[in-house]
Amino acid sequence: MTTVDNAIALRPARQIRWLERPKRTTGVWSWFTTVDHKKIAIMYGTTALLFFLAGGIEALLIRLQLARPDGTVLTANQYNQLFTMHGTTMVFLLGMPLAAAFGNYLIPLMIGARDVAFPRLNMLGYWVFVFGGLFIYSSFFLGGAPNGGWFGYTPLTSTPLAQGFLPGRGPDFWAVGLIMLGIGSVATALNFIVTILNMRAPGMTLMRMPVFVWMMLVVAFLTVFAMPPVTAALIEVYMSRNFGANFFNPAAGGDPLLYQHLFWIFGHPEVYILILPGMGIVSEILPVFSRKPLFGYAVVVFSGIAIGFLGWGVWVHHMFATGLGPVAVSAFSLSTMLIAVPTGVKIFNWLGTIWGGAIRLKTPMLFALGFIAQFTIGGLSGVMHSIVPSDWQQTDTYFVVAHFHYVLFGGLVFAIFGGLHYWHPKVFGKMLNEAMGKTCFWLMVIGFNLTFFPMHFLGFQGQPRRTYTYAKGFGWETLNLLATVGAFIIALAVLTYLVNVIYTMRRGPIASADPWDARSLEWMTSNPPPEYNFAEIPIVTHRDEFWHRKYTEDDEGRLVRLPAGAAIDVEDPATQHGGDGDGGGDGAHGGGHGIHMPSPSIFPMFVGLGLPVIGYGFVFKNWWILGVGVALLLFAVTGWAYEPPTEEAVGA
Amino acid sequence: MTDLTDKSLVAAGAALEHVDTHAGHETNLGVTNAKLGFWMFLSSEALFFGAFISTYFLYRGRDSYFLKGPTPKELYNIPFTSVTSFILLMSSLTMVLALYAIQHGDHRRFRIWIMATALFGLTFIGGQVFEFTEFYRQGLHLQTNLFGTTFFTLTGLHGAHVTVGIIWLLSLYSRSVQGKLGTEQAEAVEIAGLYWHFVDIVWIFIFTAIYLVPAH
Numbered sequence: 001m002t003t004v005d006n007a008i009a010l011r012p013a014r015q016i017r018w019l020e021r022p023k024r025t026t027g028v029w030s031w032f033t034t035v036d037h038k039k040i041a042i043m044y045g046t047t048a049l050l051f052f053l054a055g056g057i058e059a060l061l062i063r064l065q066l067a068r069p070d071g072t073v074l075t076a077n078q079y080n081q082l083f084t085m086h087g088t089t090m091v092f093l094l095g096m097p098l099a100a101a102f103g104n105y106l107i108p109l110m111i112g113a114r115d116v117a118f119p120r121l122n123m124l125g126y127w128v129f130v131f132g133g134l135f136i137y138s139s140f141f142l143g144g145a146p147n148g149g150w151f152g153y154t155p156l157t158s159t160p161l162a163q164g165f166l167p168g169r170g171p172d173f174w175a176v177g178l179i180m181l182g183i184g185s186v187a188t189a190l191n192f193i194v195t196i197l198n199m200r201a202p203g204m205t206l207m208r209m210p211v212f213v214w215m216m217l218v219v220a221f222l223t224v225f226a227m228p229p230v231t232a233a234l235i236e237v238y239m240s241r242n243f244g245a246n247f248f249n250p251a252a253g254g255d256p257l258l259y260q261h262l263f264w265i266f267g268h269p270e271v272y273i274l275i276l277p278g279m280g281i282v283s284e285i286l287p288v289f290s291r292k293p294l295f296g297y298a299v300v301v302f303s304g305i306a307i308g309f310l311g312w313g314v315w316v317h318h319m320f321a322t323g324l325g326p327v328a329v330s331a332f333s334l335s336t337m338l339i340a341v342p343t344g345v346k347i348f349n350w351l352g353t354i355w356g357g358a359i360r361l362k363t364p365m366l367f368a369l370g371f372i373a374q375f376t377i378g379g380l381s382g383v384m385h386s387i388v389p390s391d392w393q394q395t396d397t398y399f400v401v402a403h404f405h406y407v408l409f410g411g412l413v414f415a416i417f418g419g420l421h422y423w424h425p426k427v428f429g430k431m432l433n434e435a436m437g438k439t440c441f442w443l444m445v446i447g448f449n450l451t452f453f454p455m456h457f458l459g460f461q462g463q464p465r466r467t468y469t470y471a472k473g474f475g476w477e478t479l480n481l482l483a484t485v486g487a488f489i490i491a492l493a494v495l496t497y498l499v500n501v502i503y504t505m506r507r508g509p510i511a512s513a514d515p516w517d518a519r520s521l522e523w524m525t526s527n528p529p530p531e532y533n534f535a536e537i538p539i540v541t542h543r544d545e546f547w548h549r550k551y552t553e554d555d556e557g558r559l560v561r562l563p564a565g566a567a568i569d570v571e572d573p574a575t576q577h578g579g580d581g582d583g584g585g586d587g588a589h590g591g592g593h594g595i596h597m598p599s600p601s602i603f604p605m606f607v608g609l610g611l612p613v614i615g616y617g618f619v620f621k622n623w624w625i626l627g628v629g630v631a632l633l634l635f636a637v638t639g640w641a642y643e644p645p646t647e648e649a650v651g652a
Numbered sequence: 653m654t655d656l657t658d659k660s661l662v663a664a665g666a667a668l669e670h671v672d673t674h675a676g677h678e679t680n681l682g683v684t685n686a687k688l689g690f691w692m693f694l695s696s697e698a699l700f701f702g703a704f705i706s707t708y709f710l711y712r713g714r715d716s717y718f719l720k721g722p723t724p725k726e727l728y729n730i731p732f733t734s735v736t737s738f739i740l741l742m743s744s745l746t747m748v749l750a751l752y753a754i755q756h757g758d759h760r761r762f763r764i765w766i767m768a769t770a771l772f773g774l775t776f777i778g779g780q781v782f783e784f785t786e787f788y789r790q791g792l793h794l795q796t797n798l799f800g801t802t803f804f805t806l807t808g809l810h811g812a813h814v815t816v817g818i819i820w821l822l823s824l825y826s827r828s829v830q831g832k833l834g835t836e837q838a839e840a841v842e843i844a845g846l847y848w849h850f851v852d853i854v855w856i857f858i859f860t861a862i863y864l865v866p867a868h
Contacts, residue, residue, distance in 0.1 A: 232703030244795035
């Protein structure tokens, strides 16, 4: 690898003078410098769940305000800040990073790789997410949070501050913060694409990959292509608000609708960026708990890809009420109906998977089934929006709120909780308590439907969304109160999950190597897996490889368990195949066949730290802060560029 | 059916892996991770510029209804901009020569060409700074009208990209001088080259959109 055929070839092991390379892979400090995809995933997951709690508290305050007519819990301005931050948090600080958490943990394990393609870039994605999220949240203490909605329509958000309709620096925090988060998302997405396309184990062909990996691949492509338009739109908003640019200024000929186009050409693929990982998780859970292969694997994969393509052609259905004219509206009405087809196909595939299976109603399975039912309701109310006259009635009412919460809460969040329960033994080596898991599920089902089902009716009765209060006498009182009660039941469900995690961390039973009788590669290594994942990279011969190593069929097509010795790599991979893996995995030494793991690095954190400093510079238009941030960024990028991904032993 | 394609894919992948000389280790597609990742990044960048070019086209010519500020026709100095554009395009040629040199172990030539590329880039940026100040002096500000807004944003963002590229090229030069950039690091140069060519190609589109398509 380091053949020195040249006088000025790389001199190995040159020490970095101004910063010692971090070496430790244990202890508190190692979490700041780790490049291990599994540790990064745990950090992603924990941080995203903390933001989930923040977003949830915002939702509870909103519900308290709306519980009764003429509510006085919040002022109008506080309400605007809370619903803006609730939406922004749940989309950018819960949905996307939690998908990154699952993807980070599972993609390398599921395709039989030792890590992702760019471990330091992976770490950067995480730090950008943390600091970007904290940056946006810091606005609460620096003159008011964003208050123009998570969509931030112009000219409301773009009118210069001096004559602005929106008080405070909130919209600036929002625009700059989302640009930052976009950088992190694209970095993570690039990483996933390269990992999935380039780092599969021998025999792990594309059509043998678990559906979750396929869905993450589609999501990664969507992210890479969807973030740039919204970044452009946000730059235009920032420049309009702070430097008097005319992009959306009608007095100079600017068109506020341009913003809506740029935003929704991101915003609709974003919907699929959020939901496809959930579909992937459910597609992993259902076969395991039905003891059947996924029904119509290829069709599920291709309908996922079809959703990825069609997702680009439906954005105008968010803008039906803007008066674009009959031709544009009809075309997008048709495309919106069309995208329901591959989504519907998937639902039938999931039903086909359960059909005739030996179903075990464990907590993950319950959440997956809840996903199917509630996502279908959300999908059906979504198709209603493709009918333009109907959409005009529903636009900006609580019907829309009900619809997208059925998709994103009833769908995505249920899938996430299913995944959290399903992979918990993999990640932490402990079993979650089943009784508490089921309590969490039923509380969530009841709370969720109690909160959001009444909103369908409220919408039809004309209650407008984004409005901080309503007067008595519209007949909205009972349903709003019910919704508020439901919201607190959801909070109880989330609390049950947290208690379950903390309780079982201390007293839960140790998980066996394969607690669910699972099907995919991630269960072929120990719980939790060693740093290098697999002592020996598995050679894949089947879809559902692990299952085929455990079971075969007899002459009459019945499942027969193979003798234990045939299933390799299950119990303790580190001790088996000792000849190939030295089991060290610390990556610090380069023995002939040693497993080389990437070395920890401090620079991703510094790059991530530089971005919010630059952000504050832009928000407060303070060029000194900006300069400090740029200097920090340059320092970190230079350090990053000069250190090799894996530290070589001296004289290797 | 899938089995057949699977096998041929594996075979194709294996064949590609043998051809690839830069790969430190084997990859499924035969393209190195760094290169594949960077192509994906460039596709993202293409959409970023696409959004701003679309904005420019949407607003092109609208100012004639508002009659505020100088018109593009009064401001443009097309011969001057053509010369700096030509210099930027020629820097792609020197970039190719630099990559060729380092791939063949000619580090002296590599340094000459990489420095030439950076200097051509700097010339272009110099031209842009001159043009911006000239336009500003003649009364076109970001706030003046839609043309000012879209022109300064689009060309400014492109200029920022070229500037990042110049810093990148200069850092490659300094690494080469320090003896840290050997032939086996040629891929680092190749990727910097991909970025540089991309920025050049984007300029072809921007130059055409802004200076060559007549505003009505």
